[in-house]
Amino acid sequence: MTITLDQLNAASPEAAAQMLDGLYEHSPWIAEKALAARPFRSLAQIKHAMVRVLAEAPREARIALVRAHPELAGKAMVSNTLTAESTNEQNKAGLTQCTPEEFARIQQLNTDYNARFGFPFILAVRGPRGTGLPKQEIIDTFARRLDNPADFELAEALRNIHRIAEIRLNDKFGYEPTLGHDVWDWQEKLAQHSDPGFAEKGQLTVTYLTDAHRACAQRISHWMRDCGFDEVEIDAVGNVVGRYHAATPGARTLLTGSHYDTVRNGGKYDGRLGIFVPMACVRELHRAGKRLPFGLEVVAFAEEEGQRYKATFLGSGALIGHFNHAWLDQKDADGVTMREAMQHAGLCIDDIPKLQRDPASYLGFVEVHIEQGPVLNELDIPLGVVTSINGGVRFIGEVIGMASHAGTTPMDRRRDAAAAVAELILYVEKRAAQDGDSVGTVGLLEVPSGSINVVPGRCRFSLDLRAPTDAQRNRLMDDVLAQLKAICAQRSLRYTLEESMRAAAAPSAPEWQRRWERAVDDLGVPVFRMPSGAGHDAMKLHEIMPQAMLFVRGLNSGISHNPLESSTSDDMQLAVDAFTHVLNQLATENP
The missing domain is CATH 3.40.630.10 (Zn peptidases)
Known part of the structure; x- marks a missing residue:
């Protein structure tokens, strides 16, 4: 039986809590506290009220919530002790029909993940559309997230828990984002x-x-x-x-x-x-x-x-x-x-x-x-409502030096084009950081016909500079271009630079x-x-x-x-x- 917003808003605290039971695994306190924000105008408002409750909870409570969740294709699934909600979700993702090889791989990932973070891996396996993720995508995500820093991974686990709760809330209200x-x-x-x-x-x-x-x-x-x-x-x-x-x-x-x-x-x-x-x-x-x-x-x-x-x-x-x-x-x-x-x-x-x-x-x-x-x-x-779009300018450039033998050319006689661009990249990183909200990127970097044993004679590169105002962007651009000129002069190199885009803030x-x-x-x-x-x-x-x-x-x-x-x-x-x-x-x- 589906719920309506009017029913939830009119219900007693006890009855309302019962309506929202099961959204967060073995953690009814989240929905109970969120109900203090009634009356709700929309499901989105309910969802965010629960997000705020968890954001304001102590770290220990957040970790306890993560630990209340079962492992994917873990012991609880094998022993049929999952909650009805978790059983439905893991079934939709095909985790209840794993091959022996898939099951073994997931078990090893569970072991490695728990050893690294001290809590189970959490993924909203019904996915971004609510219909279930492919098993291989689940396994790939599991493996990728093993490399995350611990604090980031805790936050990512909580974000997935909120997504799980969102889908469960939709189910309770019979809502489909058609x-x-x-x-x-x-x-x-x-x-x-x-x-x-x-x-x-x-x-x-x-x-x-x-x-x-x-x-x-x-x-x-x-x-x-x-x-x-x-x-x-x-x-x-x-x-x-x-x-x-x-x-x-x-x-x-x-x-x-x-x-x-x-x-x-x-x-x-x-x-x-x-x-x-x-x-x-x-x-x-x-x-x-x-x-x-x-x-x-x-x-x-x-x-x-x-x-x-x-x-x-x-x-x-x-x-x-x-x-x-x-x-x-x-x-x-x-x-x-x-x-x-x-x-x-x-x-x-x-x-x-x-x-x-x-x-x-x-x-x-x-x-x-x-x-x-x-x-x-x-x-x-x-x-998010956008207040402004940063101004930006892009260039395509090339530094030209002299290709020479990597073994026979002394270090003080080299005209290394790639080394010059590397020096420029480090300057861009340092200079943009001085503004706090400016950014600078060299996203394309190429040594044409490069070889392991040849000092690079040419190096092509891109340059992307952005800032919240045109004046700030222009100051950044002037400094970077002046530095490029100085680097090439010091290293006896020449360069070309073509502006490919300029957009005002x-x-x-x-x-x-x-x-x-x-x-x-x-x-x-x-x-x-x-x-x-x-x-x-x-x-x-x-x-x-x-x-x-x-x-x-x-x-x-x-x-x-x-x-x-x-x-x-x-x-x-x-x-x-x-x-x-x-x-x-x-x-x-x-x-």
Whole structure:
């Protein structure tokens, strides 16, 4: 029998505690204390109330909670002494049907984990969608987390316990995050497309205008049509554009979206979450036969990451008239120019100037994005309201020295290009740390045709510098470039440096930030404000119209640009609900 919020809020303390019994393994005190926060407006509010209870509990109580949980496929499962909830969860993950080899492997991992941490390994085995993780993924996660520091692993265990409780709470209330499931499923299906060389390894890589990239565009466009968009097109740079018309012709439009390209061996949710959340909202509007007093334009931007060509924010830049035609002559690693790639894809280069949007026709731009960081995950908060996006600048450089014999060239006569870049990397690390909130990264490092017994004569590198304000970023950039010049002069080297991207810091428009805040608060979720250290398409649209972003919590410490990038369908549902709330606010403001 399912529970309702009204029943829980009206029940006596004893009856309410009984309703929530079993959420936390052998630890009813957590739900009992959380009930002091009644009346609850939503399941999300109940979940966070329990998170707060545990966060405020002594460390000993938190460790005791972890130890109250059974081992995965452990003695309690073998002896049939698991709770009904744990039995259901381990069964859904297939742990009750392990092969002898799988069982032996898990038993050894249990032994090693307990010896290292002093408590059992905890994993929400029903996974981010609630349907159960594959056994191999469970085993791989088990092995990976053995290397974590002890304090981090305790926190990770507690985060998984909260996820277990969240799913159990959903079951008690008969709740399914249906739209969150749909958004999650779209991302899984889109991840089936990956570039050659990566697809064979099971890795996700989708770079600009490859076969996989164009397959993604086609699939997104088909889904948009299925959702009920009135117009769907793939534009002159490969953006997929879906339009849902306003109730009144000539009304202004809300612009939203994100990118569908990926970094190499990246995650499934970076960018793509911001395409599918508004798509789900449009589909629900279409199903209800409802029109808004403004139009809705969802853009799946073709290129944001700058992986195949040095053309970061190509898709969103085209919408503000910032397409650099010099990019067309750039060549990828296989010698294919961007012009050739666009022609092969059937794009009309001459139409690119026509993509520029008129700001007067738009209300503003909003973007939903996975956080790509650990903050929301560590706080156990599902959504974050972005206050600003840090400004950034990127360079591609090469230091040129003299390749020479590693055995016969004395140390004081070497012109080692790689050593110079190594010195620069250490300086970037030190200089960025001086600001506290600046960051600097050399993410690409290559010695072309390098050999073990040759002093490097060339070294290619990237440089990524970011800071909360443009002035701070510029000071960091000036110092780093001056240091590069000094290093090369001292070592008798020369260098080339090409700026590949510059984006101004983009503070959120106050009125748009407040709309996200009202939406989050109405869901019963704490309103947490945070800056974005990562760059987003919103930075480009910020140059011509007001913008604001919403972050969604990521799993695995919020890791991104990585195969471990993940989020739950429950959090995706909250993002859809928050987006819908913003639409309703705008409808009220613009009748």
